[in-house]
Amino acid sequence: MAKPNARVGVVLVAHVAALAEGVRTLAAQMAPEVDIRAVGGTDDGGVGTSFDAILEAVQGVRSDAGVVVLYDLGSAQLTAELVLETLDPEQADRVLLVDAPLVEGAVAAATTAAGGAGLAAVAAAARAAYVPSAETGGAEPPEPSEPSEPGEKRGEGEVRARTTLRNPAGLHARPAAALARLVREYDARVTVGRPGEPGVDAAGVLGVVARGLRVGDELEVAAAGEGARAAVDAVLALADAGFGELDEKTPPPVPPEPSAPAEAAVPEASEPPEPPEPGTLRGVGASAGLVVAPARHLRRTEPRLPPAGGAHEPDAERRRLAAAVDRVNAELGGRAAGGGSGADIAGAHQAMLADPALLAGAQARLDEATPAEVAWWRSVLEARDLLAGGTDLVAERGVDVEDLGRAVLGALGVDVRPSVRPEDVARAVVVAEEVFPSDVAALGEAGVAGLAVARGGRTSHAAILARGLDLPMVVRLGPEVLDVPDGTPVILDARTGDLRVDPPEPELTAARQTARDLAADRERARAEAAGPVVRADGTPVTVSANVGGPVEARAAVAAGADAVGLLRTELLYVDRPRLPGEDEQAAELGAVLAELGGRRAVVRTLDVGGDKLLPALDLDPWRHGPLGVRGLRYALAHPDLLRTQLRAALRAAYGHGEVWLMAPMVTVAAEARRFRVLVEEVAGELAAAGTAFARPAKVGVMVEVPAAALVADEICAEVDFVSVGSNDLTQYVMAADRTNDAVGDLYQPGHEAIWRLLGTLVDAARAAGRHVAVCGELAGEPGAAVRLVRMGVDELSMTPNGIPAVKAALRSRLS
Template identity: 50%
Template structure:
């Protein structure tokens, strides 16, 4: 089969798994590694359960064979192979001949096959690439002389998934046996994406390159050029290579390091390395440790139960997300399958955790942040299976008053560090949207992420200054800088206490206008925190939490009970409930969303609700029922609204839900007000039309800024364009306020702009009536607004 201009089409891939999320995740990672290859997932049953679907597999095979020169199928378990073979029997002979099923590890095999297909390899070469990984061995040395060189990684994050894929693609078609490894250590096949990622080499690290074969010289030159160019991840020219005997070039670049501000505040103290060495878990069988499969399966189940019971005592959102991971069949179920095949509990669990992390790490910033959650849960279970593998923190006396430096941080480590009295945290990797960053902000622990691998080479014990507001680390810092940081921290602490003492009082401007300062919450715990922080109510109740990490949608009863619990925690304070905001960076498993069709410009927010009326209807009925159980005024708003007819359709849904509940004789209460979020420029420029339909508008500045500057906020490549202070943003906000006033509509702002004291004052000066933010910001914003 060919495509235009006589170019032979690439081989396509079909990923068959018992879990839809695994198939989707592996396929998405493969597409990122090989953007020109058709990769189709076929996971789960038709009703979203665990298993395989004949129809899904057949459809994927038909689609792939129509657009590719051949099709290679990877699968996870034997019954998936049976389903695939059954589907093949129904294909026409000429189509069936295009399909080859390969026995290979699902993640590693699919990625290797995708990279080979990207290089226009034929079917047999793609199959060989996948199957070769199944042997788990590096290429065997031949009779050719071996070329060997040591390179220094200059891109900050080193050999993560994308650079590893770049190496594999560059070597495609070359007749050269190539390995990469740590100096003095064993090498891995350079064409193995996950094998290379598993080396955990970061910026400043040395990597041994060994090559033999007819094309050895070309392979050495190709890989060396990729490394020297930083795999295209450098903002400028590569930094100078480190001097012999040094682990990084930290000192040569001066004491200042720039990263991403993850949690505001300033900190100063001696620098302490957290370590971050992951435990080595050997691949052992049950027989090798003197046990048998049934006993190992019981041990794994007991460890999962023990950790679940431990986590159940907390109402923290992140902890509850970790509980959901424990129950995920992609982890527990797959691990038990490996145990049933003879693996020990510890080795099976750790292998599954590694595969899941690899899938997540290849996604965008938000998805990649979940890889740390999988590792966190994985380590806790591993410690229960084998206490000698417990990755404990340094003693509290070493941490008190220190600035901690780590490659990354696990969510469970953040509260431990805060309790130990750590002054601040700096990480080489990480993201502002990761759970660790969210916890640090909630605990008031200054944190800077994304500083690059060079910080890992800083000398322990040197004085350090961390600015979590500016996103900067200075180490070693001079005495004057340390003294200034301590003064700033003390002053900020005094201001915080003063603001907290006055936070409960309302904000009344000199002209008599009252400004509502509310909180954004997603759980009972956050609702309580909002009241304790002095918030005037809740301006944005995110309802996504009860849908998070769920294989099936929660029913009306469960949603109503969850909402009622949040309302009760508010003690009569008003609340604005936002209907389900899905799509974009919120890919909820139960809805099986497509990253493209439901992306930032796709079917998201209210668009999804109107396209799936039962999902929206169920949620609206739950809100109305929960509203009947509280003294709070409950308003309702919809996200991602573009035109007035969508707002009217939303109002119609609410009114019909009320009529249904009345006819059923159920207790309910209609919303005290109905509103929509202004996140789309078209809505911002015609807000007067929306105001004719609704009672209030709430500006979601996070999305509005993103759409105005055409820069996706989760992509680091365009992070510099995401500027909330841009002239275009503020001109648009002026138009929103003016348009809403003409329509007699109240205006709220619930994005991150609202939580900055200086920006909040500017918004109020524009005429904004209500601001909503994280509970921790309420006191400071109220203090800044008071005359």
């Protein structure tokens, strides 16, 4: 017996069998996982409808979630209504007859059902699928209405409202990702768009980005279904908060002035831009700096896909594709959890990868002649080309989609590497038509001197990553840059956006001197940041960095970090289908410690669960969620995993300066005691075996749970130091999940409740003579950092790029 489907089913009723079947085929292409039945014509094959056939189709749909019935003409409606009247009450309650256009309604209903929406939301999606217009020969469009007040109802079950976009860059990838995460929490189908235009599914990141909605644009939000009102209110709140991209200095948007008639417009006289001198290509500086180096081309070839044709099993190909997407999603999740300049970008890429349209487009192409690689790549190119036709900001997201697409192809076994490997372009200016975000990370690791890009933009994710790595980058140099021969000496001046090609030797010499002078200036600034911060009484304040790998460790040293206050070991696990062994962990941790030049490092053991559901551990979102078995709770429940990690950490510490060990998510003193005992046992085992290792100089715990802060005196009796995880502590004190945008207004690291709890904790730790550190968002805010130190905190740990500003604030206000 066939297993019921958890998704809403669809029945299509038409007067002609070929019409019903044709619409079914179209909708099934978009939503192959939905049970769609086509009923057309009379029992003898004529034009009309059949009561028995409709009844059989409705009762035959394999769905526990209900059935939506669509029809083509009024007589089909009458027959379908008779069918519903014959059903028993329990059956009838889960069948909805929907008045909607057959083709558009079928596609909307099927794709909405594929996303897991409830019966009411699927029916509402079908009804909303058709927007009549005079141009298409439909009914006359309705008269423009007054702007909707928040929460105004339009029609049965539908709520609409309007607001104005406040965040400076509008609905680009990251706010669109936040929007998609938010609306998936409600039992409603939510659309967004400009007033008077058809909206797009708010859960689809790519469709939202493609609209090109900018700051100051009016945004109309519509929702249908049981959770419609709550969903609209939540979207309005998110938009009012600028999708998390506003700071206190961001002014409200100013509506654009009404445009004058075209014939009245008189352009002001202005000086034309000075043309570049011969041998100069002019672009836009995306990441500042000046370098002199030879040019090397990074050429990208089309992926070599397996040929279409032959015999392929669609279900097997779907499983292969799903596994590849899951693998890439896990890798992105690790980067998102790792902090640094790429964390938000990785999170936005995760949301793009989760876009239902992207995967559905690939699944619809899978058949006996099309392997997963070909179907996926065609869907990616379709999405990329859709975005490429938008504004510059929208087009930049098309590059991200292609980057993601290539990553999934790589997970499917396709060679997607560029013709020149990153390791071959060290100390060169890399020339490319476009660079992907993944390229920037690899090129930065390889030590390239700079990037000269034909296309791109300052707001591209590649440019954001380049700025985070202090990698000079010029974009929009045009196709001419691709004609620069390999090995040609160039001067890349990202301050002005110029690329000088094969200049005379005196100019090269002068540019090299300027580059040295600029480097000296940076070194002086770094030297000031590297200097110690001392209180008026002469006691030092340690300003540390949070890192997850060798690249961030190097950035921490360059930024002037006194130490590493948080080394996230879970990043060794994030992209692994299996757990790494002891030797591998020891080697990777040792590589990070080796970059620190003898600086002290606090190694935190595996912080898993909550928003870090690592693929190698097969974690359950509920059991291992924010209030479940996570952090040290999970490690103590899996002592072999913890022992392996502790052994690796102590082995890595040998010969690499002072190392402290720290356990995450501690609630009571007994957990801290058990952790310390395990550390001592592992050290004894390594000593007995004659293995080279170093004992941790201190053993401590992270205080992220309010209970731990309130009994800090008991916990301090068991450990040498405590480190406050201010991000998690904030979400637990404020009862506001930091990954849930619906309660984002309550996630306030600077709330007075946090400060009072910190005061209790610091007083207890100081009384016990224990070192106190604070990690996270609060520590990296200069004003908060000063208050923390005045409160008695010994150490602040933050992302590397926050260190100079925090040190400057401490020096100026503590002296």
